[in-house]
Amino acid sequence: MAYKITDECLACGTCLESCPNEAIVEGDTYSIDPDKCENCGTCIEECPTGAIIEE
Template sequence: MAYTITDACVACGSCLPECPVEAISEGDIYVIDPELCISCGACMDACPTGAILAD
């Protein structure tokens, strides 16, 4: 189960350093690569807007 970043993302960068496999890409809305994501949940816990959800 990979995680997804929704439109609630404000591109604050809080999730980037938390991802142990660097599966998150920067942009207007950040994106998680489902092929790299190991479903650890660290990004979801770090997101201040609740924009990261489990698929």
């Protein structure tokens, strides 16, 4: 199952720091590299705004 970062993202960096696979990509907006993401769910648990969803 893939994860997606929605428009609710504040670019706080919490998910970036918490991802064990370095799958969060920082740019104009944050995104998740599906090739690196192992669907562990850590980013969903750590996101303070609930901006990461299962897609």
